[in-house]
Structure formats: C-alpha cells, structure tokens
Amino acid sequence: MIVNGKQKIWSEYQKEIPDDHYFYVRSCIRQNFFPASEKTFLDIVRNKLNLDFFETEHHTTCGGIAYHSDTIPQETLMTIVARQFALMTESGYKNYVASCITSFGIYTETLETWQHFPEFEEKIRENLWKATKREFNKPEYLAHASDVIYKLRDKIAARAKHRLINKFTGEPLRVVEHIGCHYSKMFPSKGVGGAEYPYVLTGMIEAWGGEIIDYPERRHCCGFGFRQYLVQANRGYSLSNTHKKFESMQPFKPDMIITNCPGCPYFLDRWQYVIAEMEGKTYGENSQGIPVFTYEEVAGLVLGYDPWDLGLQVHQTDVEPLLDKMGIEYNKADKYKI
Amino acid sequence: MSKDVLVIGGGPAGLEAANQLKILGYKAYIVEKSEKLGGHLAKWDRLFPESISASETLDKLLKPINDISVFLNSEIVSVNGTDGSFSVLLSNNITLSVSSIIVATGFSLFHAEKKEEYGYGIYDRVITSVDLENYFKKHSDNRIINPKKIGFVHCVGSRDEKVCNRQCSKVCCVTAIKQACEVKEIFPQSEVYCFYMDLRMYGRYYEDLYLEAQSKYGIRFIRGRVSEVSEDENGKLVVKAEDTLSSKPLKVTLDLLVLMVGMVKNDDNESISNLLNIRVGEDGFFKTANPILRSTEGDSQGIFFAGASTGPKTLPETINEAKATVLSMHNYLSKQV
Numbered sequence: 001m002i003v004n005g006k007q008k009i010w011s012e013y014q015k016e017i018p019d020d021h022y023f024y025v026r027s028c029i030r031q032n033f034f035p036a037s038e039k040t041f042l043d044i045v046r047n048k049l050n051l052d053f054f055e056t057e058h059h060t061t062c063g064g065i066a067y068h069s070d071t072i073p074q075e076t077l078m079t080i081v082a083r084q085f086a087l088m089t090e091s092g093y094k095n096y097v098a099s100c101i102t103s104f105g106i107y108t109e110t111l112e113t114w115q116h117f118p119e120f121e122e123k124i125r126e127n128l129w130k131a132t133k134r135e136f137n138k139p140e141y142l143a144h145a146s147d148v149i150y151k152l153r154d155k156i157a158a159r160a161k162h163r164l165i166n167k168f169t170g171e172p173l174r175v176v177e178h179i180g181c182h183y184s185k186m187f188p189s190k191g192v193g194g195a196e197y198p199y200v201l202t203g204m205i206e207a208w209g210g211e212i213i214d215y216p217e218r219r220h221c222c223g224f225g226f227r228q229y230l231v232q233a234n235r236g237y238s239l240s241n242t243h244k245k246f247e248s249m250q251p252f253k254p255d256m257i258i259t260n261c262p263g264c265p266y267f268l269d270r271w272q273y274v275i276a277e278m279e280g281k282t283y284g285e286n287s288q289g290i291p292v293f294t295y296e297e298v299a300g301l302v303l304g305y306d307p308w309d310l311g312l313q314v315h316q317t318d319v320e321p322l323l324d325k326m327g328i329e330y331n332k333a334d335k336y337k338i
Numbered sequence: 339m340s341k342d343v344l345v346i347g348g349g350p351a352g353l354e355a356a357n358q359l360k361i362l363g364y365k366a367y368i369v370e371k372s373e374k375l376g377g378h379l380a381k382w383d384r385l386f387p388e389s390i391s392a393s394e395t396l397d398k399l400l401k402p403i404n405d406i407s408v409f410l411n412s413e414i415v416s417v418n419g420t421d422g423s424f425s426v427l428l429s430n431n432i433t434l435s436v437s438s439i440i441v442a443t444g445f446s447l448f449h450a451e452k453k454e455e456y457g458y459g460i461y462d463r464v465i466t467s468v469d470l471e472n473y474f475k476k477h478s479d480n481r482i483i484n485p486k487k488i489g490f491v492h493c494v495g496s497r498d499e500k501v502c503n504r505q506c507s508k509v510c511c512v513t514a515i516k517q518a519c520e521v522k523e524i525f526p527q528s529e530v531y532c533f534y535m536d537l538r539m540y541g542r543y544y545e546d547l548y549l550e551a552q553s554k555y556g557i558r559f560i561r562g563r564v565s566e567v568s569e570d571e572n573g574k575l576v577v578k579a580e581d582t583l584s585s586k587p588l589k590v591t592l593d594l595l596v597l598m599v600g601m602v603k604n605d606d607n608e609s610i611s612n613l614l615n616i617r618v619g620e621d622g623f624f625k626t627a628n629p630i631l632r633s634t635e636g637d638s639q640g641i642f643f644a645g646a647s648t649g650p651k652t653l654p655e656t657i658n659e660a661k662a663t664v665l666s667m668h669n670y671l672s673k674q675v
Contacts, residue, residue, distance in 0.1 A: 001569060005451070005459035196454035196566075216568040216576035251571040 001214060006197050013184075013194035017151045018141045023093035024053045025084060027100030028061040030262040030294075036311030037296040038099055041145055044299060049155060053097075056087050064102035068226040074113075075127070078120070081110045082128040086136035096139035097148060101261035104144040105182025108190050111138060142190075144183060146260035146295050150192055150200045153207040161304030164210030166255065167327040172211035173255040176290070177201035178222060178245075178268065180261025201258050204295060208302050217248035223271055224263030242271040246283045246290075253285075256322045257292040268292045273316040289317035301328060308334045340437040341365055343667065344426055346414060346610070349377020350653060351645025352442035353399040354660035356406050362668055367434055368408045371606075375400060375408065377444050383474035385653060386509075386516040387543040395653075413606075417613045422640050422674050437674070438640045438667050439614065441624060442660065445601040445646040448495025448503065456491065456597055457567040463575050464567060464595045466494075467510070470517055485528055485593035488521055489577055490514045491564050492534040496600030496650075505621050507600035507650045511538045514598045515551045522555040530557045531590065533564050533579050541652065560588065567595060601650040614641050623649045634663040635670075642667045 022045075026038050045051045063080040066072040084107075088096055098104040114121035128134055149156070157163075164173040179198045184191025193199025196219070202212045221228075223242030228234050245268070259265040269292040276282050276289065284290040292315065293301075300310045307328060312319045313335045323330055341364045345352045348370030359366040374380065379399075382392035409428055417439075418425045426434045450458035450466050458464045463481055465473075473479040492514050496507040511534065518530045532551075537559070539545045551557040562580040570576050575592045603622030611618050616636040617625040624647050627635040634643055644663040645656040 002460055002462060008451070008459070009454060194454065197460070214569060216570050218568060219566055 009197050010193045010199040013189065013192065013199070015143075015147065015190065015192055016141065017143050017147045018095040021052045021093060022054070022095045022097040022143075022148070023088040023091060023139075024055045024097050024145070025059050025062075025099060025103065026055065027098075027103060027262050029065070029266075030099060033262055033266045034294050034297070034311060034314065036309065037294040040300045040305065040310055041099070041149070041296040044156070044296070044303065045148065045152070048159065048303065049152060054091055054093055056091060058087055059084060062098075062100070062103040062106045064100070064106045065226070065230075067106065068102070069230050075124070077106065078110050078113070078124045079127045079131065081107060082124050082136055083132060083134060085138060086128065086132070086134035088139065089135070089137045094137070094140040095143070096141070097143050097145055099145045101144065101180030101182045102263075104142070105180075105186055107139075107142055108187050111142065112187065114138070144191075144200075144260065146183075146200050146204075147192060149295055149299055150203050153204045156204075156299055156302060157207045157209075160208065160302045162302055162326045162328055164205060164208045164298075164302070164326065166325045168325065172209055173322075173325060174213050174253060175205045175210040176213050176215065176218075176249050176252075176254045176257045177205060178218075178257060178259045178261075178264050180259070180264055181221060181225075183260060201260055201295060204298070205258060208298070213249065213252045213254050215249045215252050217245045220245050220248075222259075222261070222264035223267040224261075229263075229267070238267065239271055239274060242267055243275055246272065246275065249290075250283045254290055255325060256298075257290055258295055258298050259292065260295050265292045265294050270316045284317075284321060286321070288321050291315070291317055291319040291322040293319075293322075301326065306330070306334075308337070340423070340435060341671075342367065342434065342436040343438045343440065344369065344424070344434055344436040345440045345442055347377070347442035347444055347645070347647070348372075348375040348408065348410075349442065349444045349645065350379050350396075350399060351444065351647070351656045351660045351663075352377075352440070353403060354657050355440050355442055355644045355664050357399070357402045358661055358664035359667075360403065360406060362664065364668075366403075366406050367436070368403075368406060369412050369414065369428060370408065370410050371413045373411055375410075378447070379653070381468055381471060383471050384516070384520070386512045387541065387547045389516070389520075414610065414613055422671075424640065437671060438642065440642045440644055440663055440667065441610065441614065441616070441636070441647050442644040443604055443607070443610065443647045445623075445650065446604050448501070448599045448602045450494055450597045450599050452501055453494055453498075453597070455566045456494065456564065456595070457569075457575075458597055461567060461569050461575060462573065463593060464597065467513060467517060467596055467598045470521070470596050474517075474520060482594060485525060487529045487590070487592045488518075488525070488531070488594045488596065489564075489575075489590070489592045490518055490530070490532045490596045490598060492532065492537075492598050493563075494597040494599050495602060497535065503600060503602055503621070505601075505623075505650060506538065508538070509650065509652055510598040510600055512541065512544045512547065514596075515544075515547050515557070517596065518557045519547070519551050519555050522557065528593075530555070531592075532557060532559045534559060534561060535563060536561070562588070601646060604647075607647075614638060616641055619649075621649065623647065632666075634659060634666045640670070642670075 063077045067077040184195045188195035228238040272289040356366040644660040
C-alpha cells in the first residue's frame with residue numbers, strides 16, 4: 001500500500017463544507033434503526049460545538065426508498081425534494097444537510113439533473129406551486145451530516161475523552177470504514193475523497209487515533225441494495241453480499257466498523273447475527289462479532305457519552321468488546337433499561 | 339527562400355524528418371522540450387512484432403543526424419510571420435528564421451492514476467506497460483519479484499469515455515501480447531492473463547504473435563474489463579473483472595498487474611496550436627488540412643505534421659509518415675519563390 005497515492009487522490013476530492021448555519025433533515029429509517037444517532041449528532045453540534053442547526057417538523061421522507069424501489073417516478077421524487085428545499089428557503093437557510101445517504105444521493109441527483117435539464121426544474125417548480133403554493137431556492141451548499149462531522153473531526157478530537165486506541169495493547173484500533181453507495185459512487189466529486197478511496201470516515205478515524213483497514217471487498221455493497229432486501233425473495237442475495245464482506249475483512253482482524261449510511265450499519269450488524277445462527281461463524285475475537293457503529297456513535301464514544309445514551313443497546317452485535325478495548329466504563333445493567 | 343526548417347519534437351518522427359531534410363539538402367533544427375532525444379522510444383526495450391531492439395533502432399535514427407542543430411530543454415515561445423517565413427523565438431532566447439515548421443510533438447502516455455479503480459500508485463504491485471518495459475531493460479524493479487500470476491489490462495485510458503479519451507491507441511493490444519510473451523520467457527512458470535475489450539491485431543505478423551502467445555506461451559485471454567483492484571492481507575492483488583464470453587463475473591488473485599497505458603494528447607497541444615495558428619481536434623491531437631489527401635499538412639501554409647502529433651500511430655507508421663511529411667514539405671517549398 002502506497003499511502004502517498006491515496007493522499008494524492010484525497011487531495012483531489014475535497015468539497016466545500018460550510019462553517020455554520022445548517023438546515024438539517026433527518027432520515028426516515030435511521031430514526032428506527034439507530035434512533036439515538038441523530039439526537040447525538042444534534043447534541044454534539046449544537047451543545048458541544050455551538051453551531052446553528054435548524055430542523056422543522058414539516059419535513060417528510062425524501063421519497064428515496066420508494067424511488068429506488070421503482071414505486072414512484074422521478075418527477076414525484078423531485079417534487080418532494082422541491083418541497084424540502086421550500087422548507088429550507090422559508091426558514092431562511094442556504095446550507096442543506098441530510099442525515100441519510102440515500103437522501104443525500106437523491107438531493108445530489110436532483111440538483112445535477114436540474115443543472116443539465118433546466119426545463120425539468122421549471123416543471124417541478126410548477127408542480128410544487130400547484131400542489132402546495134410553495135416556492136424554493138436551491139441550496140447554496142449540500143452536505144451529508146458525515147461531511148460535517150468530518151469537518152469538525154479535529155475539534156472533536158480536541159475534546160476527546162477516549163481515543164480509538166486499544167488500551168490492552170496501546171495500538172490503534174483497526175477500523176473498517178464503509179460508506180453508503182449513494183454518498184459518492186454516483187457523483188464522486190460530491191463526496192470527501194471520491195468514490196474509490198473515500199476519505200470522509202477515514203479522516204475521522206485518523207483524527208481520533210484509529211487505523212483504517214483496506215480489504216479486498218471494501219467497495220462491495222453492505223447487502224442492503226434496496227431490492228436485494230426489499231423484495232423478500234431476494235433476501236438470500238442480501239445476506240450473501242454481507243457474508244462476502246465479512247469473509248474478506250476477517251483476515252485483517254478489525255476491531256470495529258464505522259459507517260455513514262442508514263442501511264449499512266443495520267445490515268452489517270444484523271446479518272452477523274444471522275450468519276452466526278446459520279453457520280455458527282463469528283468474525284470478531286473470542287467468538288464474538290465485529291461491533292458496527294454509525295459515525296455519530298463513534299463521535300459520541302470519543303466524546304465520552306454513555307454508551308447506552310448513544311443507543312448502542314439496540315445493536316444486534318454486542319458492542320462491549322469495543323467499549324472494553326477503548327477503556328470506556330459502563331454499567332452492564334443499564335443496557336437493558338429504557 | 340530559406341532552406342532552414344524547424345522540427346518541433348525530438349522523438350522518432352522528428353529524428354526521421356530531420357534526417358530526410360538533411361538528405362534533401364535542407365538545414366534542420368530540432369527543438370526538444372525534454373533533456374534528451376528519442377521520445378518514448380528511448381524508454382522501450384524491444385519492439386513488436388519481431389522483437390527488434392528499441393535502443394538499436396534509436397541509434398539508427400540518431401546516427402545520421404549527429405551534425406544537426408538540436409536544442410534540448412527548449413520550447414517555442416513565439417512565432418511571427420506566416421506563409422513561408424517564420425521567426426521563431428525559443429525559450430533559450432535563440433531566434434530561428436525558418437521557411438517551414440514540422441510539428442512532430444508526438445503523444446503523452448495516459449496517467450494510470452486517473453483510473454483510480456485499478457490502484458496504480460496505491461497498490462505496490464500494480465505497474466504500467468512503461469514500468470514493465472523499464473524492467474525488461476534494467477532487469478530490476480522491487481515490485482516484480484518472481485510473480486506467479488500476472489495480469490495485463492488492455493485499453494487503460496484508451497477507448498474510455500469516462501476519462502474523455504475515445505480514441506484507440508493502436509499499439510496497446512499488440513504491446514500487451516509482446517510483453518506477456520516476454521514475461522513468460524522470464525518467468526516460465528507464471529500464469530498470465532490478458533483482459534481485453536477486443537483485440538486489434540491489424541498489422542503484419544500481429545496475428546501470428548497473438549497465436550504464438552496462446553499456443554507457445556499459454557497466455558489466457560479474457561474478454562472483459564477489469565472493474566476493480568484491491569489488496570489482500572498478503573499484499574497480493576485481488577482483481578475483479580467480467581468474462582463477457584462466459585457471461586460471468588470473475589475474481590482472480592495476482593502477484594502483478596500491468597496496465598497498458600494508452601496514447602493521449604500532449605498538454606501543450608493547445609498552446610502550440612495557438613502559436614502556429616493550427617487547429618486541434620476533439621481528441622486534442624492536431625488537425626490536418628485533409629485527413630485523407632493532405633494528412634501531413636496543417637491549415638496554415640508552411641506547417642506540416644509527422645507522427646503521433648495527429649493521433650496514435652505505430653512506430654513504422656510514424657517513420658513512414660515522417661518521410662512523407664518531408665516530401666510534402668519539399669514539394670511546397672519548391673513552389674515558393
């Protein structure tokens with residue numbers, strides 16, 4: 001591995017991420033899968049770093065799951081997106097930040113489509129006006145929430161209570177990073193680090209003391225893949241994708257996985273349990289699984305949040321092995337309290 | 339009418355053109371932006387399809403022009419005058435008065451790093467065809483240590499809309515096969531795979547080389563493009579591709595992957611075109627007055643082309659074109675008063 005080569009690519013794929021004043025839109029499925037992640041994110045940026053993040057209860061789904069499942073056409077999707085932009089405009093914000101990778105991909109795709117086909121944008125403006133009497137400005141900056149944490153990574157590191165260091169060995173924790181496909185695979189220039197060697201999560205891990213693992217199936221889908229899972233008959237395919245990734249990463253002995261997508265942590269987490277049940281195989285140390293985290297959860301651990309306030313008890317794969325390595329104290333009984 | 343002619347570029351086209359100019363009694367000046375003559379030929383070991391020595395070929399091109407004025411590390415700064423009388427200022431502050439200019443600026447090699455998915459500059463054992471040729475010359479490269487499994491990826495940066503290079507580089511197919519055979523000669527126990535889109539074996543003896551690669555050397559040809567390259571825990575390369583003949587995805591672990599980098603336009607073609615009042619095509623190579631009947635002439639009077647400055651060419655094509663270019667130029671100058 002030639003680190004300089006990666007650094008050169010990373011330097012070519014940097015994006016402008018605004019400093020403050022964000023309009024934040026939550027993810028519809030993350031609030032079910034990892035409900036404390038968005039809460040933690042807002043607590044970090046608002047209360048620890050004193051930034052202005054606005055959200056509104058009028059925000060809805062972006063329509064991404066329906067779109068990628070072929071149940072709504074692009075025109076409908078774009079009109080939903082236009083309504084979200086109208087909410088941002090009415091709130092007086094220009095920097096749009098999506099919590100969800102699929103939403104980020106949808107917003108990026110919509111803005112790119114409008115750039116190349118302005119007549120489409122006009123049509124959508126007309127649709128939105130007819131349906132809601134709303135008008136909108138396009139965001140000046142579009143970021144994913146992981147872009148924001150990436151930008152703030154050094155500030156978080158400066159406030160760190162725990163670093164990604166194995167307290168038993170003193171060595172950096174070995175971390176698998178997995179970005180959501182819709183973060184930069186469709187539009188490499190829109191993601192920090194591009195598509196082939198994304199840096200958004202790597203930058204966080206480096207800043208917080210960990211070491212990134214590059215393994216052969218790093219680019220492979222987590223297993224969600226929308227239709228791979230949403231169509232029930234395809235679920236074996238979903239599982240086999242995840243299985244392939246774990247078989248590939250196991251020789252590198254990862255301590256943890258960090259993700260920035262709603263689906264990826266869910267499937268990498270849940271399917272480990274299924275594989276263990278089906279084949280009796282686990283991929284972590286001591287017959288345990290490899291703990292899987294959202295980037296907000298990792299930031300929370302670094303900043304010293306209580307693991308159970310971060311919602312780590314809803315993970316299928318136990319997180320305690322990683323907490324122990326990081327030297328985080330926790331009350332075992334609290335894990336099961338509401 | 340002055341009999342002085344400027345040749346821009348000291349590669350095979352420029353060297354051959356200078357030699358032909360000398361034979362016809364012209365005074366040639368060669369301006370070369372790099373520190374030595376020979377162009378890409380100087381980096382090569384052996385030439386397809388008959389494995390002729392590149393250095394001996396270059397020596398034969400250099401020998402007849404040892405008395406010609408050569409300006410190394412020099413570029414054109416400005417050109418004044420048109421239609422048969424040019425005053426050319428070089429970056430070394432020398433001004434030349436010439437009656438004609440031959441553009442023999444050649445090509446650049448595609449930067450393999452741009453195909454990020456292949457991992458050149460990221461993974462230690464991913465090299466280019468140029469790196470391999472250098473290994474053949476020097477027998478030393480710490481990335482090439484008794485490889486057991488070797489892959490060649492054709493069309494890297496050629497015929498690829500994604501990197502804005504639609505053109506075929508013409509030489510990569512046969513070069514890959516030549517290099518695959520040579521690598522088998524050095525490492526006879528190795529398994530060698532060629533990943534290709536289609537094989538363009540159009541030249542004399544090319545098809546014979548292709549057959550020999552299969553029958554004598556047992557090289558395996560896989561019709562399909564490589565999708566991604568990564569490294570396993572032992573530092574070996576995990577290469578994913580599609581075998582379009584069996585309609586199946588394919589994954590193979592290799593010790594060495596060679597990227598056949600294609601020919602692309604030079605970065606300074608645009609500025610040279612402005613200086614000489616000539617045009618470049620969509621592919622960035624220079625545009626000739628007529629692609630069929632006047633393929634060595636520029637739009638402007640007194641400007642001529644030789645070699646790969648007007649698009650990818652093989653070495654024999656380049657040498658032949660240099661001869662034709664000088665003849666065209668001679669005919670043009672003979673009509674001038």
